[in-house]
Amino acid sequence: MNNSQVNINQHTALNAVTGFPLEHTLSPQLHAQIYKKLGLNAVMLAFLSQNIEEIITCMRTLPIHLLAVTLPHKQTVMKFLDRIDPVAKKIGAVNTVINRNGKLHGYNTDIVGIAHALKNTQLKGKNVLIIGAGGAARPLCWFLKKSGAKIFCLNRTRTKAEELTQEFGGIALDNNALVGAKIDVIINATPLGMKPHIDESPFPKNLLNKNQTVFDLIYNPIETKLLKDAKKAGAKTINGMPMLLAQALEQVRLWSGKKLSINFLPKI
Numbered sequence: 001m002n003n004s005q006v007n008i009n010q011h012t013a014l015n016a017v018t019g020f021p022l023e024h025t026l027s028p029q030l031h032a033q034i035y036k037k038l039g040l041n042a043v044m045l046a047f048l049s050q051n052i053e054e055i056i057t058c059m060r061t062l063p064i065h066l067l068a069v070t071l072p073h074k075q076t077v078m079k080f081l082d083r084i085d086p087v088a089k090k091i092g093a094v095n096t097v098i099n100r101n102g103k104l105h106g107y108n109t110d111i112v113g114i115a116h117a118l119k120n121t122q123l124k125g126k127n128v129l130i131i132g133a134g135g136a137a138r139p140l141c142w143f144l145k146k147s148g149a150k151i152f153c154l155n156r157t158r159t160k161a162e163e164l165t166q167e168f169g170g171i172a173l174d175n176n177a178l179v180g181a182k183i184d185v186i187i188n189a190t191p192l193g194m195k196p197h198i199d200e201s202p203f204p205k206n207l208l209n210k211n212q213t214v215f216d217l218i219y220n221p222i223e224t225k226l227l228k229d230a231k232k233a234g235a236k237t238i239n240g241m242p243m244l245l246a247q248a249l250e251q252v253r254l255w256s257g258k259k260l261s262i263n264f265l266p267k268i
């Protein structure tokens with residue numbers, strides 16, 4: 001989005017996205033297009049920070065109206081908020097903070113994004129492998145459990161996969177357990193494949209097949225090495241864009257009360 005298209009004046013609301021790193025984020029461009037379409041006088045800026053407490057202080061004082069929270073702050077942000085939505089509390093991760101008259105309310109809109117991305121994928125009774133055990137893996141586990149899937153988790157730090165599967169139900173796997181395992185759906189919730197790791201994939205290509213669905217949460221690049229490998233193997237692929245869009249629309253709805261159709265096509 002071209003800056004000259006933003007009409008900033010004394011009434012413009014300030015929104016922000018925070019995380020570390022933030023080079024990959026598309027949230028400012030995406031929000032700008034949603035605000036324009038909905039006629040909202042607002043702008044979203046990127047606040048790169050390793051210190052979420054400082055950003056929360058800024059949110060109260062400036063004020064910031066809507067804060068999108070990305071890695072690594074989705075769990076640590078929770079202790080600084082005044083109220084947390086019950087589902088976000090159960091998930092144990094917040095990706096959206098709304099400033100309601102000085103009180104900060106935390107939500108998890110990744111759930112809405114995940115549900116949208118997986119709306120055409122059979123999950124009940126299926127073996128679903130989540131790679132990663134960080135902030136995004138938590139809403140995935142919550143949603144998959146609710147959908148009746150059998151959850152398997154593989155993570156660089158095995159203890160985190162064990163903690164996650166103990167909490168939500170499921171089995172923590174090692175790399176060597178993948179050979180011979182019947183996995184129906186593979187979900188990448190790590191940064192492997194994202195810039196600067198674009199030549200890396202979190203899953204061996206020789207274990208991909210045409211009966212699988214592969215969902216990569218990464219949206220930058222739009223087609224990761226994992227998705228390229230999956231396509232070559234004939235698997236069904238889903239990139240991170242539908243999730244990003246659906247969760248952003250939900251963020252704007254929570255803040256402004258205004259809804260936009262999911263069929264809205266941003267130019268990014």
Ligand code: NAP
Binds near residue numbers: 132194241
């Ligand atoms: P996070 O909380 O930082 O967790 C990252 C996870 O990836 C951890 O389990 C970590 O393992 C693992 N990991 C990190 N670097 C790795 C490496 N070099 N090799 C192997 N594993 C590695 O991040 P997150 O919030 O869960 O986000 C994960 C990914 O999902 C990111 O790419 C993010 O952009 C994407 N995402 C997309 C959307 C969307 O709307 N499409 C929404 C949310 C997130 P350890 O436990 O060992 O550290």
